[in-house]
Amino acid sequence: MPNLSRRKLLQGTTAFAATSVFASPSRAQAPAAEPVTPALIEAAKKEGKVVWYTSVDLPLSEKVGKAFEAKYPGISVRVERSGAERVFQRIGQEYSSKIYAVDVVNSSDAAHMIVWKRDGWLAPYVPEDVAKHYPAEHKDPDGQFASFRVTLSVIAYNTNLVKREDAPKSFADLLDPKWAGKIMKAHPGYSGTILTATYQMSRDLGWEYFEKLAKQRVMQLQSASDPPKKLSLGERAIMADGTEYLVLQQKEAGNPVEPVYATEGTPLIVGPNAIFKNAPNPNAARLFQSFSFSPECQQLIIDVGGMHSAHALSKEKPGRKSLSEIKLMKDDAAAVEKMSEEIKARYTKIFRV
Amino acid sequence: MTLALAAAERRTRFDLSWPILIAFAAILCALIVLPMSWLVYYSFSDKAGGFTLGNFALLVTDPTFTGPLITTVILATSSAIICCVVAAPMGWLVARTDMPLRRTIRALVTASFVTPPFLGAIAWELLAAPNSGLLNQLYRSAIGDPAAEPLFDIYSLGGLIFVISCYTFPYVFVLVANALDRIPGDLEDASSILGGRMWVTARRVTIPLALPAVLAGALVAFLQAMTLFGSPAILALPAGFHTMTTKIWSLFQYPPKPELAAAASLPLLVLTVMLLRAEHMILGRRGYALVGGRQSDPRLVKLGPWKWVALAAAFLVLMNPVFLPYGALLNAAFSRVASQLVSFSNITLHNINFVFFELSATKLAFQNTFILGFLSATIGTLIAVVISYITARKAISGWRALAFLATAPVAVPGIVLGVGLFLSYTRPPFVLYGTLWILLIAFVTIALPAAYQQLQSAFRSVSVDLEEASRILGATRLQALAHITAPLLRTSVIATWCFIFVGVIRELSAAIMLFTSETKVISVLIFDLNESGDLGAIAVLGLIMLIVTFAVVIAVNRVPGFGGGVRLRNT
């Protein structure tokens, strides 16, 4: 075990202390920030590759990978993209069969981090940017993960099919009979974004809301990435949920879509990145983790990706609504973690899939 | 000298048969008995591993299970009926009438036969999604009302039945056409000589003779529709309903419920076994017994001017599984927006570029698929050759058991096998999950019955006399095999290899249960891409898949002496 220093062993023992994602205030003993050293780059190059399990939409996540490959030639990134809940299930299934394939993970369901941290599967590692430029509420006090991305689950409509003045303004508007058969949405059993959003909406609007929505003959998709794409194809006029960054991407590519930030508030989705302890390429994993939180990468996911960032130095893209202008629902990963199973079961009962 | 010879002989007699029997029985057990045992065990277990009937109780009382069960029955029945209504007349037109381009029609049916059903389903999403579907767009612009109700809605039970029928009717077609091919013209001549006119003869003689094939075809179509996973996963979920296969698959979402999945798999297994028995009874009776014997050329019914109508109808039917979907995929591959027709303004190579140069999973998926295709085809053919040799020559006692085990997987739907293999090989002592081995086992198992049946009939067509003639002239058993049997079976063996290979490329239902990130295959990659709506990339991958498949199929058809009729499994 050449890589396991005494310091890391000590950190390992403290890993079980935290109970919620970013719930506890930052503690003094958070591991020291780690700069990207030539030695790390060298070691990473020797490993030659890094495997990133993520729920970020494939074209964007591949762009992140290509940017990394361009910066560190000789290390290839394999993106393993699926819905966050699938990713979670896949890692669980692989780990229970002692298959350690994942190096770095990104999930749109922050609750997963709680579970993995509790199980002691994550390796602490604090990239320099995270230490310096990330607010406390976006990093784990024990240094095991930090918010790679911040996204929203929004309503959106196809501007060819819906006039601006007719467009829904709120979640409640979606229950109008005129939208029956015109709405699509993604699935919390697949998508972490949607699971998180479903939690926040059921908390703030009540499950009755979903019961009513289910009567609108909703087209059920899987990934939160899918509704924006189908929206721009014009398959349905409205998406009741789905990830904001793809709506922005589609809009900025000139496709006829427009996001709606509901008056009740918009679900806030935090997507942390973490390294696994049993990562097959530990050095490449660290290098990738450091790269992910670099201003360069964060600006990429903002500018090209349409996401938001917790990085203090990142700049929002002009022409987009900034987070501060949007009424947000409050995220609560710990609660999602507790209720995840119930949310999925209840959802399946209501929507029958 | 006599003693030495005696010893040698004793060795070959005992050393060969028992180890072979044991080795192959063990292989077949690993392939089929072990997974099915775990499946049954799990279905009677609760979370803690104790005995319970609770899983089954839930299965018959919980509407989230009874709903899919009823849906599945409706789906399978409707598909079976549609398949027969469409495929039986087409089989007759091709086998028994003077309709032009009959060979072309057969080739096109083969094309729909080898098209992966999930790819067809995605292509039909592109065509007939209620709003963005190309056909619905055309319809709306044709009638000049952009707000008109869609002509087709593929996201519905009807749409799903339609798509499943598109890729299931070839099974009925092949059965019917082959049966009609084999009915000797004498039988019809006999009727004509007694004064029966063409149409009377067709009605009184030809159709009743083909009826068993139609019935058997209906059962096969029912089975295929019932056990299909890809198409319902793609079309039923957006429509808001589950079938049994998608339900079983959803039970592996977090938190996984393998006990319930096992219990839900058993009805599929039992139904399949029952239907196969029924098929066997139908075909085993008079059906094919009478159509053997000396062949006389079938007489072709002269359709007159109607033959052009018939041809048009046949092409109209084949639009659905072949022309339209292939066109839609081709369009999506080169269009900036998948649901817009390619034009100068939106033509792009972006999708091709994305698949080959950006998508980091592509290379691995292709590599895995080809490794698995190659290994499954080689190992599957090898096992099938040995077992069919043993059973065709009754070479060792216990050959019946081998024959049974080799045919048994036909009764196990892909997804059920996937569940069984998952339960068997994620736990000690055999942890194969996460390796290509578990997929290899799945693919070999799925391919085995068809490969075995094909090779066994090939062995039977090579008379024992031919081998014995070689032995008596001084050849050892192995020399006889090498000089006589092997060259005579070469074409069948190559054909079997190719069909396993094609089958592996299109397999989804077992792979979806068994893959990990390192062992992803193209079909699973396509399925993943569909969930996030990356239709352009799917179109590119799907077209490559089709090109490879057709290359192999055409290669097989070039092999002389090979006549189709191989049963591929749906996925």
Place this chain on the structure above:
Amino acid sequence: MASVELRGLTKRYGDLAVVDDISLRIEHGLLVCLLGPSGCGKTTTLRLIAGFVEPSAGEIAVGDRVVSSVARTLPPEQRNMSMIFQSYALWPHMTVMENVAYGLKLRKLDKALIGQKVRAILATTKLEALAERYPGELSGGQQQRVALARALIVEPETLLLDEPLSNLDANLREEMRFEVRRLHDEYRYTTVYVTHDQSEAMTTADLIAVMNLGKIEQAGSPEEIYDRPRSEFVARFIGSSNILKGKALDADHIDIAGVALRCTGDPLKAGSPTAISVRQHEITLSSAQAAPGAPNAVPATVVRHVFLGNSRDYMVELADGAQLRVVTSAEQSVSHGDKVWLHLPPQRCRVLIG
């Protein structure tokens, strides 16, 4: 070269003895026919000799070497035998030349020698012109000759033939019978020939073994089998015999339909039920009443009558209802229903055992 001897040879499948305790010695250079109806065990016997089947009891010796016994069976390839199959078993993927040369190639003879031998045998079997053809391109008779050539070229100690002519049409079959015999006389291998056709056996064999239900009913020269059948089965199977059943009156008389017939064969025991055989053409038929007291004259009635061109075939009924077939010359015409007298020559009335 050597003799072939079967000693108590038995083959059982489950409880069924297909070959049941057969003993037979075939001297070197003889052609033996195993003759019998289908299912009598003759082909199994042949396959036992070839080594394709292992005996359940008994043994087979070639010369002084035991090749098959319950304990060990020499594999077919080590027996220096050749076989001609009912199906000919020509390898469809090889030309006539390749088929014929196969056995020699296995024996690793040098190319020139193989070529020479193949040319010779193809000449003998009149196949030179067809050497490059594939079996699928040959007629039945040609295929048959290829099979012969392929079997003979290896100069086996023993040649086995399994119904070699049964797939040929009638004319060709007759021709090939003599061909087989001619080739046998030329090469003089010990030959075992299986057939169900008695005339084939008669024309080719030195020795005929008539088989029934897994046993040899009678073995002997063709003349012996024909003239002196020892059982009802052999009598019926060989030639066209009438079987008459009655009670023995004394050592050489039997009571048939109230007439005391004198017969030849083993002495009879008075009072025991006995059968005799008389061939159809050995019976004379006359419409004139026989002189009273004339020996072996039996009254009968014609019940059927067929004109066959060079002969007539009568079915007559005796007083006790037994029916006999009688073949007469074409000139002798008697009408249906007429009373006739039959003369059964005493030396032709053969007593059957069992």
